[in-house]
Amino acid sequence: MAAAADGISYSRTVRDHIERGIGIPRELYLSQELFAEEMTGIFGRSWLYAGHESQLTGPGQYLTVECGTESAIVARGRDGRLTAFSNVCRHRGARLVDPGCGTKRRFVCPYHQWTYRLDGTLQGAPRMPDSFDPARHPLPTAHVEVWHGLVFVHLGEAAPEPIADLLGTGEELMAAFGIADTKVAHTISYQVEANWKLVWENAQECYHCNVNHPELIKTFDVAGLNATGRLETKTTPSLDPRVVHGRFPLRPGAVSLTLDGRYASRKPLGAFGAGLAPYTASIHLKPTFALVGCPDYAVVLSERPVSVDRTEVRMSWLVHDDAVDGTDYDLDILVKVWNETNQQDWALCERAQLGVRSRSYVPGPLSADETAVVDFYRAYADLLEAEDL
Ligand code: FES
Ligand SMILES: [Fe+2]
Incomplete structure (x- = not known):
């Protein structure tokens, strides 16, 4: 996608600003035209986190995935398979x-009651002529894949790179958390009145953490970020600029990202239940998904643009699937640090x-603690230029 603004492509502008060590121009946060291009060229061709498999255990269970003007349904069929398809009726678009x-049991359009099966095929439509063939009007399907129990949907037409290949370099670090054997304890959806790139940039740096995140820095060791301001990566480095993973440094004595550094849940996740020494780690798939694992709980953060100046960010807290609310964990304690930090x-x-x-506004020079913001700009420029994501 080569988006043109006054004859200069946005991606070239981004690269020029990277070269000069400064932030990107204000137009990139404000342009309606660029936003439309991002929605098709970036979000329309990215894996979007839909939910956890534990939310889709039985036939007929479904969840929706929203992204800008798009909406898809992921549903578990009677044959046990997950299918993703458009949430837009084939009749008149409701x-x-x-x-x-x-x-x-089936999806019935509220408008004129066209009725779809759990795999998105049309079962029937009332009072249509004999010549009407429901088989010719299925809902368009989307790609769906599961990585460690996390369900992802891809709205692009071409077959995307498998999510497991994309996140594979973080496998060694993240597998210990046994995310497939967790369940969703809580989800909060935040509406942020800001362009999605500002939201993602914010998540890349901790230049702002010491002053702004009193709860988080009780346990998160900002000084423990490596000298480049990036997460320390001990596993295979990712070759894909969209993927970042690394350990989350904790202050001495802390074992989890909680207010007091102790576990919020008594049921440890994955290998930590079998005695693995505690650590915290995260993996990001720019610009839509991040997972942070602690030995006792994990959070999944997903980001969706709503409009050029509004972004929905959703966070889900995952606990061991045997953990019982009120017995093994206290929900208020579990969500406290990240909910405060998010707000x-x-x-x-x-x-x-x-x-x-x-x-x-004139973009200013970036600090050494904002190297990962520059990495994001680079990945963003790559995405703008990509023809075949
Ligand atoms: S728009 Fe769905 S049945 Fe008419
Ligand atoms: Fe922050």
Whole structure:
């Protein structure tokens, strides 16, 4: 995708600003035209986190995936297979189901009751002529894959790179958390009044952490980030600029990212239940997904643009699938650190959005603690230029 702005491609502008060691121009956060290109060229060709497999155990269980103007349904069929398909009726385009999750025997469009099976094929439509063949009007399908129990959907037409290949370099680090054997304890959806790139940039750096995240820095060792400001990566480095993984350094004595550094859940995850020495780690798939694992719980963060100046960020807290709320963990304690940190981050992103709207904004030099922001700019420029993601 080569998006043109005044004859200069956005990606070339981004690379020029990387070269000069400064942030990207304000137009990139404000342009409606660029946003439309990003939605098709980047988000329309990226794996989107849909939910955890534990939310789709039985036939008819489904959840929706929203991204800008797009919406898809992932459903478990009677044959046990997961299928993803468009949430847009083949008749006159009504959304079939509201955002969220649930269980259906079939999907009946609320408008004129066209009825679809759990795999998105059309079963029937009322009062249509004899010549009408339901088999010719299935819902368009999307790609769906599962990585360690995490369900991803891809809305592109071409067959995408398997999610396991994409995240594979983080396998060694992340497998210990046994994410497939967890369940969703809680999910919060945040509406952030900021362009999605400001939200993602914020997640890349901890230049802002010491002052803004009093709860997080009780256990997260900001100084323990390596000298380049990136997460320390001890596993195979990722060759794909969209993928980042590394250990999350903890302060001495802390074993989990909680207010007091102790476990929030008594049921350890995966290999930690078998005596593996505790560590915390994360993996990011830019620009849609991040997973942070602690020995006792994990969080999944997914980011979806809603409009050029609004982003939905959803966080789900995962605990061992045997853990019982109120017995093994206290939900308030479990969600405290990340919920506080998230709200602090979104306020900062909204503050930045207000600033970049001003004509007086001139991007400033980036610090050594913002190397991962530059990595994000580089990955973003690659995505803008990619023809065949
Ligand atoms: S729009 Fe769905 S049945 Fe008419
Ligand atoms: Fe932050």
